[in-house]
Amino acid sequence: MEVMLTVEGLEKSFKDKQALKGISFEVRKGEIMAILGPNGAGKSTTIRNIMGIMYPDNGSITFHNHQGNEIPRNKIGYLPEERGLYKNVKVMDILLYLADLKDYPLDKAKERILMYLKKFDLEGKEKVAIDELSKGMGQKVQFIGSILHEPELLILDEPFSGLDPVSQELFKDEIRSLADKGTAILLSSHQMNLVEEMCDRLFMIQNGQKVIYGTMNDVKTKYANFKCTIHGRNSLAVLENIPQVQRVEQKDDTSILFLDKDVEPNSWLKTLPETVQIHELKINRISLHEIFIDIATNKNLIQEAGDLHA
Numbered sequence: 524m525e526v527m528l529t530v531e532g533l534e535k536s537f538k539d540k541q542a543l544k545g546i547s548f549e550v551r552k553g554e555i556m557a558i559l560g561p562n563g564a565g566k567s568t569t570i571r572n573i574m575g576i577m578y579p580d581n582g583s584i585t586f587h588n589h590q591g592n593e594i595p596r597n598k599i600g601y602l603p604e605e606r607g608l609y610k611n612v613k614v615m616d617i618l619l620y621l622a623d624l625k626d627y628p629l630d631k632a633k634e635r636i637l638m639y640l641k642k643f644d645l646e647g648k649e650k651v652a653i654d655e656l657s658k659g660m661g662q663k664v665q666f667i668g669s670i671l672h673e674p675e676l677l678i679l680d681e682p683f684s685g686l687d688p689v690s691q692e693l694f695k696d697e698i699r700s701l702a703d704k705g706t707a708i709l710l711s712s713h714q715m716n717l718v719e720e721m722c723d724r725l726f727m728i729q730n731g732q733k734v735i736y737g738t739m740n741d742v743k744t745k746y747a748n749f750k751c752t753i754h755g756r757n758s759l760a761v762l763e764n765i766p767q768v769q770r771v772e773q774k775d776d777t778s779i780l781f782l783d784k785d786v787e788p789n790s791w792l793k794t795l796p797e798t799v800q801i802h803e804l805k806i807n808r809i810s811l812h813e814i815f816i817d818i819a820t821n822k823n824l825i826q827e828a829g830d831l832h833a
């Protein structure tokens with residue numbers, strides 16, 4: 524797939540804090556690529572460097588074979604983390620203004636604005652002032668502003684925060700359909716369930732450095748070990764002594780046994796002692812949410828910071 528954006532060896536410091544320590548990844552046409560990491564990992568700093576809001580100390584950003592001020596920013600759509608549109612301007616006026624900033628034809632923009640307002644349940648709101656909208660409605664308007672001009676690269680910093688579940692689904696469907704039509708999408712989000720459902724590849728950073736880079740499938744296969752959930756009254760010590768159990772989390776009568784990599788579920792089940800009480804038992808792979816927590820809390824279940832060559 525055609526590479527749309529290349530980030531190479533990005534470094535950025537603020538006074539004595541090195542926020543980015545050599546970040547490299549690419550975003551390809553038609554894919555949704557997630558940029559993930561704990562609070563303060565460096566996601567927004569990476570995005571702000573791509574957007575030219577700040578400049579890196581070292582490294583390069585290439586979009587369409589252009590770098591620095593040569594980058595055609597009207598081909599990029601951006602939903603920033605901090606929400607903010609001019610407060611006392613009407614919805615239609617602010618959106619036409621944003622389209623104009625991107626050199627997008629205004630008659631076409633108007634058509635697309637009406638189409639999107641309808642799609643996002645904001646039909647008839649074009650003459651309402653921004654400060655009369657709810658938070659979620661304001662976010663929908665800002666999202667429309669980021670996709671209105673048919674960008675080739677779309678950068679979304681926490682697009683789902685503050686949205687109700689129905690609106691989250693609307694955003695999710697629209698983002699997926701934009702990717703299907705060829706838009707390259709870089710998405711930062713803390714909602715791991717949505718990331719897991721939507722994204723093709725992911726890049727995870729911690730302390731300004733890469734910890735994981737690969738396709739969602741490869742990441743799940745490589746890092747998502749099996750876990751076994753047992754409902755029944757059992758002693759922690761007994762469960763911890765079962766072969767190939769890395770650790771056990773227990774709450775009331777539910778125990779989650781996190782298993783070693785390479786466990787073969789059939790043969791492992793045969794090693795369960797007769798004395799273990801089983802009212803219910805389930806084996807599945809750990810979720811992206813759990814992989815993320817393992818990394819962010821340094822539980823060291825992930826031993827190597829590998830490049831999965833997506």
Ligand SMILES: Nc1ncnc2c1ncn2[C@@H]1O[C@H](COP(=O)(O)OP(=O)(O)OP(=O)(O)O)[C@@H](O)[C@H]1O
Nearest residue numbers: 537540542560561562563564565566567568569604
């Ligand atoms: N303008 C700034 N001045 C000084 N330090 C900054 C500035 N912007 C970011 N930082 C620091 O850089 C580091 C990375 O911050 P960044 O906002 O990129 O993290 P993030 O991954 O987006 O976090 P979050 O999930 O909380 O939004 C943090 O330690 C932060 O304090």
